[in-house]
Amino acid sequence: MDLRRLRYFVAVAEERSVGKAADRLRMAQPPLSVQIRKLEAEIGAPLFRRGTRGMDLTEAGLALLSRANEALALANDGIEAARAVAAGQRGRLSVGYMFVLANALLPKLVPELRKSLPGIDLEFVELSASTREAGLLDRSVTVALCMPAIHHREIQIAQVGAQRLMLAVPARSALARLSAVPVSRLQGRPLIALPHPDANPASSAISALLRRHQVVMPIVSRVETVHSALSLVLAGEGLAIVPACARLGAPHGIVFRPLRDATDSIEIAVCWRRDAQSPLIRSFVKCAEKVVARM
Amino acid sequence: MDLRRLRYFVAVAEERSVGKAADRLRMAQPPLSVQIRKLEAEIGAPLFRRGTRGMDLTEAGLALLSRANEALALANDGIEAARAVAAGQRGRLSVGYMFVLANALLPKLVPELRKSLPGIDLEFVELSASTREAGLLDRSVTVALCMPAIHHREIQIAQVGAQRLMLAVPARSALARLSAVPVSRLQGRPLIALPHPDANPASSAISALLRRHQVVMPIVSRVETVHSALSLVLAGEGLAIVPACARLGAPHGIVFRPLRDATDSIEIAVCWRRDAQSPLIRSFVKCAEKVVARM
DNA sequence: GCAACCCATACGTTTTCGGTATGCCTATGG
């Protein structure tokens, strides 16, 4: 069953003439005549009545015509759809994000994406530090908004911005009275830490900052998310060093102070599988850059 | 755009492997690999991710897959439908009939057709003596139940029965008292005639009968249909010679009497275009014969 | 480090398709 034959058949049926159809198809009349007869042979019944004034569909031919048209349309539609998806004009984009970025980014990012990527079905999935890598690798998300980036052989990164590190302290703490806290003042104070540096470079940025200032903070707890850290700060367990955007959505009773003499920051990055590189992802990165820039 | 390529594509997508798909398609692996790449070249984007453990659909491939499946199904469906129509297992049959036969035949014919031709859309169209031929020639009806048959170069005939000619007289007429009327008693009586013999052989059967008995009946009216003739008989305009089946549905006040010494009859025939010959028509003829036999 | 698996490439053979030339049939017109 060849789609070309169906196309030829439709042309002949519509023109009611082999010659006219051959003209429309930019081919000679004899081979078209042959193809029509081959189609009839394949079906086992005549599709046309040959008259002296042209060809006329039989009932069997009429039965074939409508479906042949639909089949042709569907096949064309299929390749067009595939092209559109490949070009990033249509398709699905599953956006993973870390909760600490949600309040700061999503309210502006989502409308921006809907505007920049019309025709794309968007899905948003919250990722945790421990699942974000797997989510990309098993393709359950197409892109991930991470802080910091995921470093992995299969994963590509585009940094779209950065967040300064700030100190989170209880509002009634003595440190809260300072407009900016010198790093040296942290010496010996208990730290609520994010996952171990080996697994999470965010935490490693904090370690590097402390090490550079030769400050030691004993780790009293390790938590999975920034907001869990803030909860423990509020509970008086210790202090936390977190990206600035964590202020949004932070519980009452916590205040954020810049660290004097420290401009360290954590990168905000878009991450995706190398082999999933596509125009859609490029567009997403552009959107993310734009939104982060005016964050 | 070749349907074969789509079939190959679907096989590879389902088997997630060129080798397995080639096996299923009963072909070697290399040409299948080539065809897939040609399809990708035609679309302008990769449809599969090649891994070391086989092939995996990309988003573009996924977009194509569903429509490719539908297109394949439609194409198959189309050729199956065409075959079914050609075999008379599906399709449309437009049945023309003359009103004089309707009361006698249709109540039994319609259920018989629905039973014998399941899957066929039936349509019933009343034909007049003057339009029945055109109805067949322009294919607005597929078959025509006629009395008598249509004689035409393009039209084929199957006689399925015959109806004796009977005399139609007003109930209060003197002739109505006879159980059978000798043809000689018709001498000189006014006749309500059907269309001229040249155009209508039914009328010519009546002429032949009268001529054979050397009886002359002056023609007082010519009417289009048998039932119009009966109306004029009831009005006292004259007598009519009509097929026996005209009794069914005849107005009150008319009686029908056999003609003594005359066994003349008019054929009931199924007529159809020669070039529309089909299993469906053969089945229809069989049904008509069966129904007419027990009429 | 070798075997197994899987896809890609190369090349020769076969099938299929398209073009040209031509024939047959029917309608039309002088």
Place this chain on the structure above:
DNA sequence: CCATAGGCATACCGAAAACGTATGGGTTGC
């Protein structure tokens, strides 16, 4: 009644596409 024109079918040839076999390269797994 013959001639012409229009339309489809057939025959033959050259070109393109597809298929099979042989083979290469990369990765996984024992």
